[in-house]
Amino acid sequence: MKPLSSLPQSLRNWLSIERNQTNHGEKWISALGALIGITVVYQLTHWCFPHGFGGAPGGAILLASMGASAxxxxxxxxxxLSQPWSVMAGHLVSAFIGVSCQKLAPDQAWTGALAVGLAVGAMHYLRCIHPPGGATALAAVIGGADVHALGYQYLLTPVSINVAAILTAAVLFNACFAWRRYPVHLHRRRQQTAPVASAQRSVDLTQEDFHAAISQLNSFVDITDDNLTELLELAKQHAERDALHPALIAPGRYYSNGRLGRAWSVRRVSVTPALEGPTAQRLVYAVVAGNGIGNIGHATADDLRQWARFEVELQHGGRWAKRQPS
Known part of the structure; x- marks a missing residue:
């Protein structure tokens, strides 16, 4: 969004504000899905337990953590973190731990913290990390006398009923949109991937290519661009080849080194010559994106040409893309 895009780059880096990679339609679909999902959870749970349970009013049988799962x-x-195993096991394991902690150390100030800590550790070992699970564990401790009276029935009602409802809604709703079928296994099976000849794979992946692919995917990915591209860069370093470089470095233009992750950088070549050395051979540049942003230096045109992979331009939304020849 524009207000976030206008923040200084250093502040955006500190706050870890990622580029917005989804269009408006995808955002509204997500919002509609969450609305429908929570409605399904509420209605199904009330249908199963019209008078509540354990003396609790009807609304108490809807876990607040379901909002986070939605x-x-x-x-x-x-x-x-969104896949069925994470949702099911994350909530149920955390609920079991929360109830156990409450039974072993009732009415202690640290019981809730212990429940959440143990739930996080268990989810790590069971490969079912689901952030809302922490809230489910905490609710078992601080939910009050009605929740405490349920004991381990808490795992069945409301946790299992809520989880089954939210997963059913997620599968059915996302199935309406081919690009976001859930779970992700269904999406992968339906993808049609054209075979690529080995000769075609010699094209080197760059940061700009990666951003363009993420934008085309139009799906929120719960890993940052930097972490994913850094992983790709480490793999790429084992098979790095000679790179093509611009034939000419023109003042006033932007150039990328074509690297990935933290190694990626964009420089703007100044129209003002360097103060040191022969002006015909030295150019001033400023790092405007990526590694070393804000730094200013000078180098010969040949050094800059060897550093640069291609010319780039800044597009709408703050994304750098390869500049197409005019």
Missing amino acids: VLVFAVPHGA
Whole structure:
């Protein structure tokens, strides 16, 4: 959004504000899915328990943590933390730990913290990390006398009923949109991937190519661009080849080194010559994106040409893209 894009780059880096990679339609679909999902959870749970349970009013049988799960399964349906195993096991394991902690150390100030800490550790070992699970564990401790009276029935009602409802809604709703089928296994099976000849794979992946591919995917991915591109860069370093470089470095233009992750950088060549050395051979440049942003230096045109992979331009939304020849 424009207000976030207008923030200084250093502040955006500190706050870790990622580029917005989804269009308006995808955002509204996510919002609609969350609305429908929570409605399904509420209605199904009330249908199963019209008078509540354990003396609790009807509204108490809807876990607040389901709101957080709805964000994941509808806004990030292909994320690792959103998949069925994470949702099911994350909530149920955390609920078991929360109830156990409450039984072993009732009415202690640290019981809730212990429940959440143990739930996080268990989800790590069981490969079912699901952030809302922490809230489910905490609710078992601070939910009050009605929740405490349920004991381990808390795992069945309301946790299992809520989880089954949110997963059913996620599968059915996301199935309406081919690009966001849930779970992610269904999306992968339906993808049609054209075979690529080995000769075609010699094209080197760059930061600009990666951003363009993420934008085309139009799906929120719960891993930052920097972390994913850094992983790709480490793999790429083992098979790096000679790179093509611009034939000419023109003042006033922007150039990228074509690297990935933290190694990626964009420089703007100044129209003002360097103060040191022969002006015909030295150019001033400023780092405007990526590694070393804000730095100013000078180098010969040949050095800059060897550093640069291609010319780039800044597009709408703050994304750098390869400049197409005019």
